[in-house]
Amino acid sequence: MSKAEKTRQFIIEKTSPIFNTKGYAGTSLNDIMSATGLTKGSIYGNFKNKDEVALLAFDHNFGKIASYIREKIAVHSRIIDKLLVYPETYRNFLNIPFLKSGCPILNTSTEADDTHPMLRKKATKALNSWQLSLEKHIQIGIEKKEIKAETNALEFSIILMSIIEGAVMQAKVTGSSTVLNITMDFLEKMIRDIAQ
Amino acid sequence: MSKAEKTRQFIIEKTSPIFNTKGYAGTSLNDIMSATGLTKGSIYGNFKNKDEVALLAFDHNFGKIASYIREKIAVHSRIIDKLLVYPETYRNFLNIPFLKSGCPILNTSTEADDTHPMLRKKATKALNSWQLSLEKHIQIGIEKKEIKAETNALEFSIILMSIIEGAVMQAKVTGSSTVLNITMDFLEKMIRDIAQ
DNA sequence: TAATTAATATACCAATCGGTATATATTATA
């Protein structure tokens, strides 16, 4: 890893929470400079423009939560327990340090859907990969006879994602975990209901 | 209605879709000027700053969808039919002209939760009024024996809202109605399930 | 160690940001 590559990584790590809280339009180069302690020359020596930093910051933010969930899922062997990781995790959303700045998919989607095609594409792909991961787990669960055969994997995963994202939005803006507790209780029941 | 009051209304009507698409940080005074055809002097003669326009634009956007739903609900007499207005409406979210710019609560919440206390407060209040309205309908439904007595009005309304907001986020960023159809089918079943 | 390359800092650019003071229209009132 060259010095430049280290600096690139450093810049992305330091700025990704800023992009997630303030958004693309709300994050300025001054924000990037003061977060990294670097000057404009150093930033533009490593990235071609603000866009490139923002896109990589999104990848970083999404990658972080994706691997966090992936590791928690890997611990369990039964599919139902793997799925239960979601309500368990998002119930504590407001208290998970690196999620303080919010869900990157939610934040990026709502800002970029009408304004930033490249960020929009990133968010869409992230949603799709999450959905496919869920669907796969459910399908495996059906094959292993741990999940009812009549379960519609696509539908179930989409509903799970919608509940989580809608609840996170409300919890973040109100600052209260009430919505998360109510919805994650419900999601937990939904998951246990498809158990064989 | 004085001339100034007319102009104020005119400015808010013309700029509210812009604030909803581009966000607070992403909407500039030049955007406001070109949307209204007015000059800076005229805008600052009627509003004290950009904040005031943004806050009223949010009220306008939320008021529009709230009254749209309210009118549709008023048509029905049975509570279940009133509740079914939500899945019916949000199923076509992407095709309702004045909702093209997205859900104001969703957009404002995700941008303002960490950046703009006043807008954040507006979004929180809007969520609360929506939730209370739903809860009231359900309680009336229970009293009228149209809804099962064991239904938890708070839980049900929160879950309904989460599903809708999560689905709208996904539909807007992907540009596809698939998620809306799947989730609104599910919501419809949920509503019919609490019918007495 | 000297020369070369890579990485960072400095100083600047035009354009745009939100906002204001003042001049000019426009409207309402006497």
Next chain:
DNA sequence: TATAATATATACCGATTGGTATATTAATTA
């Protein structure tokens, strides 16, 4: 119709925006 009050336009303000050219420093290689 003359006057007063309101409303809009013009012209400007300093600060900040994203971005660049060049100078300087640090790291690597010969």
